[in-house]
Amino acid sequence: MPSASLVFQSxxxxxxxxxxxxxxxxxxxxxFGVMRVVMIAHSAFLILAAYLAWYAxxxxxVDPLLTLLVTVPLFFVAGVAMQRLLLTRLRPATLTMMSVLxxxxxxxxxxxxxxxxxxxxxxxIRLNYSSASLEFFGARVAxxxxxxxxxxxxxxxGLYLLMRHSRFGQALRATIQHREAAALVGIDTDRIxxxxxxxxxxxxxxxxxALSLDSTIxxxxxxxxxxxxxxxxxxxxxxxxxxxxIAAMALGLTQSLLQLELSTxxxxxxxxxxxFATLAVRPQGFFGGRLAQRx
Amino acid sequence: xxxxxxxxxxxxxxxxATALTAAGCGSGGGSEDSPDDPITIGVxxxxxxxxxxxxxxxxxxxxxxxxxxxxxxxxxxxxVELKILDxxxxxxxxxxxxxxxxxxxxxxxxxxxxxxxxVVPSARxxxxxxxxxxxxxxxxxxxxxxxxxNLFYAAPAVANDHYxxxxxxxxxLPEAERPKSVAYAAMDDPFAQGTAYGLKDKLxxxxxxxxxxxxxxxxxxxxxxxxxxxxxxxxxxxxGGSQYQDGVNLIVALQQLNYQPKMAAFSTAPTEPEFAKAIxxxxxxxxxxxxxxxxxxxxxxxxxxxxxxEQFGKAPEEDExxxxxxGQVVAAAVEAAKCASQDEECQQKLVKWLRGNEVxxxxxxxxxxxxxxxxxxxxxxxxxxxxxxxxxxxxxxxADLVHPKPKW
Numbered sequence: 277m278p279s280a281s282l283v284f285q286s287x288x289x290x291x292x293x294x295x296x297x298x299x300x301x302x303x304x305x306x307x308f309g310v311m312r313v314v315m316i317a318h319s320a321f322l323i324l325a326a327y328l329a330w331y332a333x334x335x336x337x338v339d340p341l342l343t344l345l346v347t348v349p350l351f352f353v354a355g356v357a358m359q360r361l362l363l364t365r366l367r368p369a370t371l372t373m374m375s376v377l378x379x380x381x382x383x384x385x386x387x388x389x390x391x392x393x394x395x396x397x398x399x400x401i402r403l404n405y406s407s408a409s410l411e412f413f414g415a416r417v418a419x420x421x422x423x424x425x426x427x428x429x430x431x432x433x434g435l436y437l438l439m440r441h442s443r444f445g446q447a448l449r450a451t452i453q454h455r456e457a458a459a460l461v462g463i464d465t466d467r468i469x470x471x472x473x474x475x476x477x478x479x480x481x482x483x484x485x486a487l488s489l490d491s492t493i494x495x496x497x498x499x500x501x502x503x504x505x506x507x508x509x510x511x512x513x514x515x516x517x518x519x520x521x522i523a524a525m526a527l528g529l530t531q532s533l534l535q536l537e538l539s540t541x542x543x544x545x546x547x548x549x550x551x552f553a554t555l556a557v558r559p560q561g562f563f564g565g566r567l568a569q570r571x
Numbered sequence: 572x573x574x575x576x577x578x579x580x581x582x583x584x585x586x587x588a589t590a591l592t593a594a595g596c597g598s599g600g601g602s603e604d605s606p607d608d609p610i611t612i613g614v615x616x617x618x619x620x621x622x623x624x625x626x627x628x629x630x631x632x633x634x635x636x637x638x639x640x641x642x643x644x645x646x647x648x649x650x651v652e653l654k655i656l657d658x659x660x661x662x663x664x665x666x667x668x669x670x671x672x673x674x675x676x677x678x679x680x681x682x683x684x685x686x687x688x689x690v691v692p693s694a695r696x697x698x699x700x701x702x703x704x705x706x707x708x709x710x711x712x713x714x715x716x717x718x719x720x721n722l723f724y725a726a727p728a729v730a731n732d733h734y735x736x737x738x739x740x741x742x743x744l745p746e747a748e749r750p751k752s753v754a755y756a757a758m759d760d761p762f763a764q765g766t767a768y769g770l771k772d773k774l775x776x777x778x779x780x781x782x783x784x785x786x787x788x789x790x791x792x793x794x795x796x797x798x799x800x801x802x803x804x805x806x807x808x809x810x811g812g813s814q815y816q817d818g819v820n821l822i823v824a825l826q827q828l829n830y831q832p833k834m835a836a837f838s839t840a841p842t843e844p845e846f847a848k849a850i851x852x853x854x855x856x857x858x859x860x861x862x863x864x865x866x867x868x869x870x871x872x873x874x875x876x877x878x879x880x881e882q883f884g885k886a887p888e889e890d891e892x893x894x895x896x897x898g899q900v901v902a903a904a905v906e907a908a909k910c911a912s913q914d915e916e917c918q919q920k921l922v923k924w925l926r927g928n929e930v931x932x933x934x935x936x937x938x939x940x941x942x943x944x945x946x947x948x949x950x951x952x953x954x955x956x957x958x959x960x961x962x963x964x965x966x967x968x969x970a971d972l973v974h975p976k977p978k979w
Binding site for chain 1: 623624759785786787788790791792793795796797799800802803815816819820823824826827828829845848849850851853979
């Protein structure tokens with residue numbers, strides 16, 4: 277029987293992990309919501325952002341968080357370009373299927389380029405606060421994990437406010453709900469879809485930077501991430517950002533607590549168990565609202 | 572089935588398919604016949620894929636060996652020539668590579684690849700053709716359980732014996748100073764797990780309790796939970812059966828939880844040149860087994876370090892040294908048997924000679940038991956004052972073992 281302090285420590289770790297998962301999955305569910313695009317390359321972009329943060333830190337010594345000033349706009353533009361130049365060329369009838377092939381190849385290209393530029397060596401950002409931690413009711417909270425969690429919270433809150441309270445957000449939600457109707461009331465849905473994609477990729481810049489603070493990175497790391505992230509967005513309800521966030525938090529916590537009684541290998545399968553349970557019981561996802569039911 | 576349902580199923584299927592394809596894909600490799608004059612040696616190495624970093628290290632070690640031996644007039648007066656293929660860290664490719672090298676290219680001798688997972692299938696091919704198979708990187712117990720008759724591991728000790736000197740040291744400590752409880756965490760990998768469990772068996776026999784015993788898969792990215800269990804157990808000692816990345820991640824996660832053990836030992840990671848940087852120099856007191864040091868004063872090591880550094884611009888590490896050792900072992904057998912060709916009689920002479928003799932190498936004198944297991948032990952290194960130094964055994968030590976370990 278694990279002690280109370282260990283359970284509490286695991287809950288703290290689970291919440292921090294869940295926050296990071298939520299951030300990493302947010303972009304994926306957004307692409308799917310706006311365009312029904314399954315974006316296999318999302319995790320490759322996460323690793324790319326992590327590499328840019330690591331590289332900037334190694335070359336100039338700047339804090340990796342500062343790279344966000346460059347990577348967020350850069351990824352936004354790359355996202356818009358990717359949607360306008362590549363994804364719009366796919367036929368709407370087969371978009372979901374073909375987008376997988378297209379983004380799969382994008383992921384391979386990114387992985388190959390990272391390997392070419394930085395070699396396969398595993399890298400870790402060296403920060404003087406890497407192993408620093410704070411005491412929190414008897415549990416230890418690592419500073420880097422706290423920063424990553426803060427980044428996730430800020431990015432997701434920003435995304436939520438943008439979606440809820442801006443004209444662009446309204447237009448994006450309208451495009452998600454009914455593309456033709458949105459076009460009829462005068463929304464330039466093509467442009468909005470491009471921005472939606474850019475927004476998703478911008479979250480990858482934030483997520484990758486958060487990831488780089490406390491992970492060892494290597495070019496093929498993204499394959500380890502895409503499975504759990506896909507599971508999160510299916511459990512959360514495809515296309516629902518809050519759904520993905522809740523599912524991420526729930527799965528992160530479950531994983532962390534299961535670890536106490538089961539081995540690491542079994543704790544990691546929680547994603548796939550949840551995935552198949554969702555598909556069997558409630559295929560539209562557990563937390564998806566009306567948005568998800570549209571599809 | 573609703574549209575949502577169908578789409579969800581598709582996403583799920585794709586996610587699993589992606590995870591499966593991630594394992595790797597193949598491409599062709601070419602070859603040309605070489606003249607009979609030089610002694611050709613066939614090798615397949617993981618130059619791309621999961622093991623590409625150590626694979627390239629082994630390649631450098633083999634190249635250094637070939638250059639040094641050629642500069643010294645060759646083997647039996649003939650030049651040696653390496654024929655290296657890339658198996659992409661793939662066990663199927665490594666088999667067809669050795670089939671090609673032995674069957675079609677008719678190489679005179681073969682050297683082994685890197686990693687237990689590739690050594691076992693390729694050793695089987697060499698065994699089938701009756702060739703001597705000296706390998707630089709198959710330290711896990713299962714390499715020696717297959718009944719291979721031609722296999723020799725060119726390093727001081729198999730995985731289970733890596734921590735032997737440390738186990739002896741701990742069990743010889745006075746009762747009051749001896750750690751009473753140990754937490755083990757090992758990667759689900761024959762080599763990494765072998766190192767940790769070799770120590771575990773010996774300490775348990777000596778009456779030291781195991782209070783955490785975690786095994787994690789090679790693709791584990793988050794070590795927070797494992798670290799939390801170790802920290803919460805307050806074990807006197809932590810032992811990591813690790814490769815590079817996981818060792819670093821686990822140590823950082825333990826430091827984040829402010830766990831301060833009296834002893835900490837991790838395999839592989841602490842001996843890598845990048846290690847101190849990767850964990851922000853909080854290395855004080857970390858122990859690690861190692862089979863090689865550039866400072867060892869074995870006769871051939873000085874020449875190796877000097878000429879290797881000349882050739883590659885930096886000093887050799889363990890992977891390079893193990894490859895070089897492989898070359899030395901085969902060369903010794905060839906010189907003694909006075910032959911280097913695929914024919915059965917010659918290969919049997921080589922095997923027989925190695926079975927009964929000791930070879931001087933850059934990792935010290937080596938001899939083997941009837942399963943190909945080397946009969947020495949690894950040295951134990953420790954980070955002392957920001958440098959990794961040999962602390963065990965007595966005869967080779969550069970510094971005294973610091974115990975209990977300072978805070979990290």
